[in-house]
Amino acid sequence: MAETKVPTVVVDDLHVVYRVHGPGAAASPAAGLRRLVTGKPSAAIREVHAVRGVTLVAYEGEAIGIVGTNGSGKSTLLQAIAGLLPAARGQVYTRGQPSLLGINAALMPDVSGDRNAVLGCLAMGMSRADARRAVPDILAFSGINERGDFGTLPMRTYSAGMAARLRFAIASAKPHEVLLIDEALATGDARFRARSEERVRELRATAGTVILVSHQLRSIRDTCERTIWIESGRLRLDGPTDEVLAAYESFSR
Numbered sequence: 001m002a003e004t005k006v007p008t009v010v011v012d013d014l015h016v017v018y019r020v021h022g023p024g025a026a027a028s029p030a031a032g033l034r035r036l037v038t039g040k041p042s043a044a045i046r047e048v049h050a051v052r053g054v055t056l057v058a059y060e061g062e063a064i065g066i067v068g069t070n071g072s073g074k075s076t077l078l079q080a081i082a083g084l085l086p087a088a089r090g091q092v093y094t095r096g097q098p099s100l101l102g103i104n105a106a107l108m109p110d111v112s113g114d115r116n117a118v119l120g121c122l123a124m125g126m127s128r129a130d131a132r133r134a135v136p137d138i139l140a141f142s143g144i145n146e147r148g149d150f151g152t153l154p155m156r157t158y159s160a161g162m163a164a165r166l167r168f169a170i171a172s173a174k175p176h177e178v179l180l181i182d183e184a185l186a187t188g189d190a191r192f193r194a195r196s197e198e199r200v201r202e203l204r205a206t207a208g209t210v211i212l213v214s215h216q217l218r219s220i221r222d223t224c225e226r227t228i229w230i231e232s233g234r235l236r237l238d239g240p241t242d243e244v245l246a247a248y249e250s251f252s253r
């Protein structure tokens with residue numbers, strides 16, 4: 001009998017539109033009143049239709065890579081799946097609250113790495129005791145203490161790579177039903193990249209779904225068996241990583 005696949009993320013004809021307030025958007029109070037009365041949008045507000053009708057289903061135990069040229073809508077799609085951007089049209093359904101791990105995820109620059117690790121664990125719903133217990137492993141995995149006791153120094157003293165490593169270590173300290181990773185693996189050095197790829201494999205083994213946006217095709221090849229190619233906000237291909245990357249590489253060359 002065929003195994004039943006459990007869906008964790010369902011994206012159904014999703015459209016995401018950014019509204020950008022251009023110069024002059026704040027214009028005069030009279031223009032604002034006119035807009036209110038006539039219901040016409042301001043000419044100074046421009047719309048960027050970043051995701052245009054994407055449909056996909058992700059299943060438990062899958063690691064899916066997302067590729068596409070700059071500005072194709074990958075990060076926007078990930079943020080919409082995380083529930084951080086509203087759908088202009090279509091729907092996103094997820095099992096549980098997905099966790100988005102981005103290079104820009106907010107840690108506090110004036111707070112030490114170990115304290116940020118505790119706060120990050122609390123924010124992921126761990127108890128205070130579990131959070132404290134998790135910190136040594138987080139610091140060890142991140143490797144930030146390899147060149148001295150950086151764990152007790154404020155985050156602003158870290159290099160970009162060190163901060164990204166700590167962020168990844170915090171986010172991956174607990175199993176996630178759906179873990180969304182935006183380029184985070186690309187920032188560490190080769191040794192850390194290998195360790196984080198191993199962690200992604202472990203997260204998959206604990207039944208989660210991992211969706212990874214990256215320009216590092218090697219990372220995607222090593223971690224994901226399925227890849228989705230997004231171009232100009234549309235889904236171009238969805239299939240086995242080797243096939244999709246081959247098509248994407250010949251397109252982007």
Ligand SMILES: Nc1ncnc2c1ncn2[C@@H]1O[C@H](COP(=O)(O)OP(=O)(O)OP(=O)(O)O)[C@@H](O)[C@H]1O
Binds near residue numbers: 020071076
């Ligand atoms: N906050 C924003 N406001 C307005 N437009 C935005 C915003 N963020 C992204 N966009 C636009 O949406 C489109 C998709 O951007 P997005 O960041 O999702 O692409 P991406 O595929 O992740 O790009 P990259 O590979 O360069 O990171 C682009 O045209 C971009 O200019």
